[in-house]
Amino acid sequence: MFRAANFVIVPACLSLLLTGCATELPIAERIARATPAVSVVARGETVPVGSANQDAADDPAIWRNPARPQASLIVGTDKKAGLYAYDLEGKIRDFFDAGRVNNVDLRADISVAGTPRIVVAASDRNDIAQAKIALFTLDPDSAKLTPLGTVPAGSGEAYGICLGQSEGTLYAFMVLKDGTIHQVALDFAGPSPAGQIVRTMKLATQSEGCVVDEKTQRLYVAEEDVGLWRFDARPTGPIVPTKIAAADGKNIVADAEGVALAEGPGNARYILVSSQGDNAYTILSASDETYVGRFRIAAGTYGATEETDGIELIVGDFGPAYPGGLFIAQDGIQAGGAQNFKLVAWDDIKAAIGLAP
Known part of the structure; x- marks a missing residue:
């Protein structure tokens, strides 16, 4: 600690001596310093979640x-509060009071007691000392969420979750808040689901968003203040991560976050990351993990998105409004006081970035 005259300068603030001891730059300056992002607008949005005036909506x-x-x-x-099911018009079709569930993922055609079902998995942090995976089925016609039960996922606070299949087994990757990642083999053969931790990986600090590329058996995890990492997703694979993109204030x-x-067309594949600090989204090529472009959801018929946590993208036909795919982003700031999710056409993002149609 440096002392002079009647003031004290904390070492962590020495590099900010000329600009002030701030923990983060103003949003306008973060945007100005970052790599430029093109703009798209949402074609739809969901009804806001029920927890008003709180950081509540999180992951789709x-x-x-x-x-x-x-x-x-x-x-x-x-x-x-729990889980919502929405239709593509953003209307609420169902709500299940699951308490504090943070992230969510799903897979279709999973055999549950011998019947193919849509399985929904959420990171259950109702007990912050013991992580759990809350499991549900989603009825494709009624949109009803039916609980299957919970399975333990290690000691610590549940945060992120993503699903991936390998050799006929469905795995949940539970990302704990401290950066620990448990790979949990899920079993739906019995009257209630079971889970077994088969492997544990680790990042150094707070982590959350993740996704599994089932074709390449790669797991991507975002360490919030550090960047994006790649792991081998196979249950017997190595556990050493590779950093593929830094949270350097640029890309x-x-x-x-998410x-x-x-x-994409042919063998084109892309990884998208929520660059929460400047209200943008970064696209990387999955083949060589290089930078492709950035976009931002601007105000149009629906509002802009800010401070996005979770994102999701599925390529394919979703009807006239989203013929090439659907991108969904959590919107952290809503004028009405309750957060929601914005729906964007993948075709609009590709056109703005200049990706092949």
Whole structure:
């Protein structure tokens, strides 16, 4: 600690001596310093979550109805209260009071007691000392969420979650708030679900968003103040991570939050990361993990998005409004006081960035 005359300068603030001891730059300056981002506008939005005037909406998941794309469904978390099911018009179809569930993912055609079902998994942080995975089925017609039960996922606070299949087994990757990642093998053969931790990985600091690329068996995890990491997602694979993008204030501005995966034309594949610090989204090529571009959801018919936590993207036909795919982003600031999710056409993002149609 440096002392001079009648004032004290904390060492951590020495580098900010000329600009003031601030923990973070104003949003306008963060945007100005970051790599430029193109603008798109949302084509829809969901009804706000029920927890008003709180940081509540967090993470979405999408089920695409292959037979009737316009009847596809969205599941979103209110991390103070539970899970919502929405239709593509953003209307609430169901709500389940699951308490403090943070992130969510889903997979279709999972055998539950011998019957193919849509399985929804949420990170359950009702007990911050013992992480759990809350499991549900989603009815494709009624949009009703039915609880299956919870399975333990290690000691610590549940935070992020994503699902991935490997050799016929569905795995949940539970990201604890301290950066610990447990790979949990899920079993739905019995009267209630079971889970077994088969492998543990670790990042140094607070982490949350994740996604599994099932084709390459890669797991991508965002360490909020550090950047995006890649792990081997196979249950017997190595546990050493590789950093593929830094939260350096340029391409990704901390916090690095939600992570999503897109399949493009041919073999083109993309990783998307919520660059929460400057209200933008970063796209990387999944093939070589290089930077592709950045976009921001600006105000239009619907509002802009700010301070986005969770994101999701599914490529495919979702009907006339979203013919090439659907991107969903949590909106952290809503004029009405309750957060919601914005719906954006993947075609609009590709056109703005200049990706192949």
